[in-house]
Amino acid sequence: MSGMWRDGNHLRLLINGEGYYPRVFECIRAARVEVLLETFIIREDKVGLELQEVLIEAARRGVRVVIAVDGYGTADLQNEYVAAMTREGVKIHVFDPAPRRFGMRTNLFRRLHRKIVVIDGERAFVGGINYSADHLGDYGEMAKQDYAVEVTGPIVADLHTCTLRLLRPALAGPSPVQANTQETGDARIMLLERDNERHTTDIEDEHLRVFELARKRIVIANAYFFPGYRVLRALRNAARRGVQVTLILQGQPDMRWVQAFSRLLYNYLLRDGVVIYEYCQRPLHGKVALVDDVWSTVGSSNLDPLSLALNLEANLVIQDRPFNQYLHDHLLELSAAHCKRIELERVIRGYWWRAPLVFLCFHFLRRFPAISGWLPAHRKTLKPLEPVDKASGYEEEKTG
Template identity: 35%
Template sequence: MPQQDRHGLNLYQTALSESWPRFVPNNQVTLLHNGEDYFPAIEAAFDRARHDIYLETYIYQNDATGQRIADALQRAASRGVKVYVLIDGYGSQDLSRSMLDRLQADGVKTLIFRPQISPWTFQRQRLRRMHRKIVVVDRSIAFIGGINIIDDKGSEVDMSSRFDYAVALEGPMVDVIRLSAQRLWSRVAWSSFRKGMVKDVPLPVSTFTGGSMRAAFLIRDNFHHRRDIEEAYLQAIRQAKSEIILANAYFLPGLNFRHALIDAAARGVRVVLLLQGKVEYLLEHYGSQALYGTFLDAGIEVYEYRKSFLHSKVAVIDGHWATVGSSNIDPFSLLLSLEANLVVDDEAFGATLLQSLKRTMETDGRQILTASWQQRPAGLRFTSWLCYGLLRLMQGISGYAGENSGRRTNEQ
């Protein structure tokens, strides 16, 4: 194995060797807000590609955005760039055969992670999805976040863009993410008896030297990294000294996670939750609200974002520990799906994300106050607990005990 590839493999093994973040120095991480930042950035990276591209997405939709990205991938493939696209069989179940045929005709290699299992088949595997959103171009740049390949505003033209984040990453951590993408691609190719195992072809080492940020790459899988993302959150929350801000689309934390937040608030840490305010999936929305009273009683601030659909999966703790990725704080993400988050330990990056979240809460968030929450109509309180109970029942049907819960798996 060439020296440069041994270095990349050693870095990968080191970065993913423990269940807590293993930080790698000398990276540059840039925050991208919504598809307005993300799609032009990955398209430009595709047009610069010289060797290979890996794209992993839960949802790939044949809309204007999907066509735009397909065009960029085709341009890269026509230059001889090897292009690998991995999509989830459930999240992308509506992707037309014509788009898949078009990608393959353009020279783009495509694989589907777990083609859809019938919703009437109560199997645990049905909920094990590939929920990662990763792009890697050569050994030069990687993107991680919560944004799928789908029009930013969806079908409701009068609504603002989905509220979400991703990051662009340059530096040594790119090799770690690239190896993770290669391994997942090869695993899916092998398990589906498809040709397409990635050959170990050495690429030029990135010449980027301008980074000063420490970053850690976290994955969740069903083998050696089942609780890495959750444990990283818990460690940071338990060590917090001043402020915790979580902005999460689907927030149904387990008992340990709830206790960690409540304990932080009890020791004087300001704890703020920015959660989904618009009803997208009824069970998840009202089931999450069943926990509001517990949080409010503990002194935790709760805000709901109602300008559009909230799909972010981010946090900032004590101004310097920040994470951006695909993992929600719910059992679907923390216990079932393949997820990927980047953790950045850097005051400048933390300040940028923190400023964005606080500005959003001030302008587009609605704070839930204890007094008004306690005065909700009995019907709404009943609905919340009914939805929470149904989620727990679905959890039991799925075969999981404890703090797990089920949810529709076509979230964004």
């Protein structure tokens, strides 16, 4: 279910793989009945291998374990990795599998980009962290900065329902658990999905709503910042009426072309008082924001055309003053210690040669909602991932 406020929840912010993986793996090890997991990426590195281990242990205890991975993001799992799980009863499904053409992945659009884990219908995790070692600090200078939340309380029932709705075509029988709706804390939380059916603009609309109502501060830390024109205008208008609007964006990008697009927007925002920092310690992969003293969001949705108009995404919107303050303090420390502030004088230097690109960029953003309708559309296609005899069987089975 998307868009219903639930009272009485408890939540905890988990920062980077160091905060996320130990906690989610601990909870999977304690699972009694069911583990549902959706993710964009699983890699066969030390994180992917530990995930495999805890899921196999759970399946051996009789826990129903069901996974959905994206056919583009998780395109290279080897047969042995898959076989080790499926022979123990772990069910793995691929979202929108498609054949390679000339060695290239072709399923570029409308990806399963959300990251959700629901355990026993009692506890859930939502955020932007995939299962790969590049979310750990020891990965090196390209280790990602990212966020997730652990939640208990009535909101877990909504997460359980939305995950089952994606997996239902691939499931044999109903879920063995009834989601727990008992109150566990004081946080008010709403699950927002973006899909290609009924909830096409829910996440963007909620951002717009709170940006237009903001009176004190807006802080956004987002990996791939290239939002629609309505969002840009709402941020500029907020700054004009005296709201402190702060953006924390990539300064050490994992994809330089994405950073280049974001920088085309800087002049438009800076000249009306928006403060922009670029985070330079490591690639920023987070998708978090806060408005005033109560509202926050954590999830998988970037503020870019793919997330806002094409991908399957999931964000939690949170009304909780202590969580908002904790997230604000963290982002303030991040900006002070590891960011460089972008000044308008630097941006307008050489502006003459960028002006045509900026003009085209804004016309693209104005028209992207219509353009997105031209891109390949499809239903939520899940295909079971089963091991085959050949070493390259994952790819052959996935695309056959």
